[in-house]
Amino acid sequence: MKVKSKLLQVSFAVVLISGCAIAGTQNPAELNDLEIAHVAYTADNIDIRYAHLALAISNNPAVREFAETMVRDHTAVNQQALALLYKLKASPVDNFLSQQLTVQSEQLVNEMKQLSGAEFDARYANNELAYHKAVNGLVENSFIPNIENMQVKALFEKGLTIFKAHERHAETMTSSLK
C-alpha cells in the first residue's frame, strides 16, 4: 500500500494515541467539519473519563489537581462546542477516528484500573502528556487547516490554546512524579 507523507504524519499521531500499530489507516485530514467535531467531542470525553479514574484512584495532589482541571476544562469546551452546533443546527457525525479513539481508550482504562499508587500516577501522567501532544498535533496540523466553517475553526483555535496549556501542565506533572 502506497503511503503519502501526510498520511504517514497523521498515522504516526494516531499510533501515539493508541500505542499500537495501525494498518490501512484512513486519513483524518479528509474528515468533514461535523466528523471533526465528533472526534473533538469524543477526545474530550475520553480525557474526562481518564480524569475521573485518576480522581478515584490517585492520592497524589498534583495528579488530582490536574485531573480536576481536565474535567472542568474539557466539560466547558464540550459545552461551547455543543452550543455552537446547536446554533448551526448541526449534529456531530461519528467516524472511524472517533471509533478508534474510543476502542483504544477502553483498553487503556482497563489497564490503568489494575494499577495503584505511584505506578498508576506515572501511567496516568505519561499518558496525559502523550495524549495531549498527539491530539494537539492532529488538531493543529490536520483539523484546523481543513475546517470550512469559520465559527467552528475559531472554536478549535481557542480549544487548541487551552489544550496546549494542558500539555505544558502535564509536562510539569510528569516531572514532579520523577
Next chain:
Amino acid sequence: MFINRQQLIATILTLVGLVAILLIPNHGVAEGVGQTHIIEIRDLNFFPAEIKVNPGDTVRWVNKDFVPHTATANNRNWDSRLIGINNQWELVINGDTIEDYYCIYHPNMKGVISLNK
C-alpha cells in the same frame, strides 16, 4: 443685588456639574486613591499581567475565557476560588494583599501586583 433668571440657571448648572464630577467613579485612571483596576482573563492569560496599585484600590478580574479560572495569591493570603465564564471577582488592596498570584487550575498563568512608588 438681583440675580436674573439666566444667571440663576447658569449657577445651578455649574453646581450640578461640580457635584457630578465628584460623584462619578474614577475607573482605570491613574490618579487618586480607590481606583479600580480591571484584569481580563482570556486565552489562558491575565491582561494586563502586571499592575501597580495603591492601598485602597480595587482589582477586578473578569473571566472572558472559555474555561473557569482562579486568581490566587502565591502565599495563599487571598483566593478568588472558581471564577466562572463571564463572571468576575474583586479584591480590595491593603498592605497584606499586595502579592503576585496565579491560577490554581492552570499554574502557568501568572500575574504580578506591585505597589506604586
